[in-house]
Amino acid sequence: MHRWCLTYVVACAVAAPVQAGDAVLSVELQAVVDTASANIEVPVIVTLRGRSPLSSFTDARLPLRGVRLSALKRNAADSEASLDPFWRRHGARKTASLWMLDEVAVSLRVDALQRLARRPQVQAIRLDGVLSAPQVRYGLPAAPSWNMEMISAPTLWALGYTGQGVVVASMDTGVDPDHNDFALRWRGGGNSWFDPHGQHPLRPFDKNGHGTQTMGVILAQAGSGGAIGAAPGAQWIAVKIFNDAGQAPFSRIHEGFQWLLDPDGDPNTYDTPHVVNNSWGLTDRVNECILEFAPDIQLLRAAGIALVFAAGNAGIGGPATSVSPANNPSALAVGSVDDGKAVSPDSSRGPAPCHGNVFPHLTAPGESILTTDLTFGGIFPDAHDYVSGSSYSAAHVSGAMALLRGVFPTVSVRRLEEALLQTAEDLGPAGPDYSYGYGLVDVMAAYGYLLQSRQSTDLTGDGRTDLADMTILAGDWLRSDCGGGDSCLGDLNADTTVDLEDWVRLAEWFAP
Numbered sequence: 262m263h264r265w266c267l268t269y270v271v272a273c274a275v276a277a278p279v280q281a282g283d284a285v286l287s288v289e290l291q292a293v294v295d296t297a298s299a300n301i302e303v304p305v306i307v308t309l310r311g312r313s314p315l316s317s318f319t320d321a322r323l324p325l326r327g328v329r330l331s332a333l334k335r336n337a338a339d340s341e342a343s344l345d346p347f348w349r350r351h352g353a354r355k356t357a358s359l360w361m362l363d364e365v366a367v368s369l370r371v372d373a374l375q376r377l378a379r380r381p382q383v384q385a386i387r388l389d390g391v392l393s394a395p396q397v398r399y400g401l402p403a404a405p406s407w408n409m410e411m412i413s414a415p416t417l418w419a420l421g422y423t424g425q426g427v428v429v430a431s432m433d434t435g436v437d438p439d440h441n442d443f444a445l446r447w448r449g450g451g452n453s454w455f456d457p458h459g460q461h462p463l464r465p466f467d468k469n470g471h472g473t474q475t476m477g478v479i480l481a482q483a484g485s486g487g488a489i490g491a492a493p494g495a496q497w498i499a500v501k502i503f504n505d506a507g508q509a510p511f512s513r514i515h516e517g518f519q520w521l522l523d524p525d526g527d528p529n530t531y532d533t534p535h536v537v538n539n540s541w542g543l544t545d546r547v548n549e550c551i552l553e554f555a556p557d558i559q560l561l562r563a564a565g566i567a568l569v570f571a572a573g574n575a576g577i578g579g580p581a582t583s584v585s586p587a588n589n590p591s592a593l594a595v596g597s598v599d600d601g602k603a604v605s606p607d608s609s610r611g612p613a614p615c616h617g618n619v620f621p622h623l624t625a626p627g628e629s630i631l632t633t634d635l636t637f638g639g640i641f642p643d644a645h646d647y648v649s650g651s652s653y654s655a656a657h658v659s660g661a662m663a664l665l666r667g668v669f670p671t672v673s674v675r676r677l678e679e680a681l682l683q684t685a686e687d688l689g690p691a692g693p694d695y696s697y698g699y700g701l702v703d704v705m706a707a708y709g710y711l712l713q714s715r716q717s718t719d720l721t722g723d724g725r726t727d728l729a730d731m732t733i734l735a736g737d738w739l740r741s742d743c744g745g746g747d748s749c750l751g752d753l754n755a756d757t758t759v760d761l762e763d764w765v766r767l768a769e770w771f772a773p
């Protein structure tokens with residue numbers, strides 16, 4: 262007899278055990294099913310059978326982007342609606358429609374779970390876990406703006422680049438909208454704030470302080486605290502993934518990512534942010550590869566959004582102390598250094614269990630960082646504090662991303678990341694390592710790298726990448742002798758072949 266039935270004899274009298282071919286229950290959920298009473302209500306996330314949302318959405322660029330987004334929503338709505346009678350019959354509470362992933366979050370009794378697993382449209386069911394808000398660690402006073410100098414942000418500001426035209430989103434404890442250093446740069450309107458918990462539906466709010474502190478590092482303008490934000494010309498929007506009690510069910514985080522893909526709910530308007538800062542992680546599950554949010558990250562990246570993750574603060578345990586989702590294959594992970602460029606003792610170290618590659622990818626200042634803090638409803642509109650942790654390191658990189666995006670609006674996320682990695686200042690053991698990753702972020706050097714990349718696509722040398730350059734590339738593409746020692750102009754990445762990669766490069770900089 263099925264183990265579940267041995268435990269819950271009464272429930273099994275009316276329902277047969279799960280059969281082969283039924284939906285897959287996650288290990289965690291199976292453990293709950295095996296131990297909980299049949300009448301206990303369990304929050305779960307149900308994956309519906311259908312086309313993979315990512316495959317329907319890859320390379321989702323305008324003008325097709327709106328159409329694809331609509332299709333994604335429509336497909337999910339259809340498959341989800343087919344389960345509505347089931348929810349009613351079993352008294353289940355639907356808590357979130359996760360159309361982006363073709364999933365639905367519900368709360369239902371253990372005995373109904375078994376019946377749900379046998380529904381043909383259900384592919385998998387897993388427990389809806391809960392994440393706790395990061396702890397704020399206050400730091401000691403330090404030299405003014407040392408951290409901004411260390412990533413060379415002021416050099417880009419001096420050139421007039423401050424992240425103008427760029428929108429950065431925060432997935433955090435919320436943001437205090439009354440702080441003088443960024444109050445005027447909330448994008449505003451009905452599509453710039455999302456509280457999936459519904460506690461503060463109308464206006465940004467932060468009870469904890471963490472989200473207000475990370476936002477300050479990303480884009481606060483120079484005020485009474487000096488220059489403290491990396492992209493002081495950028496605008497912000499935010500998702501309050503943690504409720505006021507500091508708890509974030511996974512389904513609410515999925516809702517947050519989903520909202521970022523289409524904040525105003527109209528697939529035909531392009532109102533996504535350019536950069537999303539993620540200073541959170543599954544901190545109680547160190548050195549585990551948890552892919553709960555991997556599909557969200559992939560989908561947002563496919564929509565041209567850059568995502569930055571804090572590496573974690575579990576480094577006191579030594580190597581192999583990464584957390585998810587920072588250690589997921591598509592996440593850009595940022596560790597922490599102090600004002601002497603030494604890695605913070607608690608900054609999480611690689612290797613990462615999800616991939617054999619470098620972890621973290623980058624490091625940025627994360628000790629004694631001066632930033633904005635809670636205003637308590639505007640009573641202290643210039644509140645500042647010194648804080649520490651990789652949360653703030655990630656915020657530096659989100660700000661750096663915003664600066665680069667402001668200068669190079671058409672370049673791909675992959676190219677922006679490449680620029681940051683390839684130009685980072687190598688620290689610790691020579692080459693990429695498990696403490697510093699590729700090294701310390703240098704946004705000015707990354708800017709130079711991208712300028713160089715753009716110049717390399719201007720084959721006629723007239724300062725533009727246009728049809729004339731495309732014609733040269735097409736000519737070289739058709740030639741058969743661009744390999745070996747023969748140099749062809751069209752081989753933009755100097756790998757001795759003229760292929761799709763060269764076309765992609767040229768397309769990124771194309772300006773007819």
Ligand SMILES: [Ca+2]
Pocket residue numbers: 523524525526527528529530531532533
């Ligand atoms: Ca929209």
Ligand SMILES: [Ca+2]
Pocket residue numbers: 687688689690691692693694697698699700
């Ligand atoms: Ca190194």
Ligand SMILES: [Ca+2]
Pocket residue numbers: 718719720721722723724725726727729730
């Ligand atoms: Ca040209």
Ligand SMILES: [Ca+2]
Pocket residue numbers: 751752753754755756757758759760762763
């Ligand atoms: Ca090439």
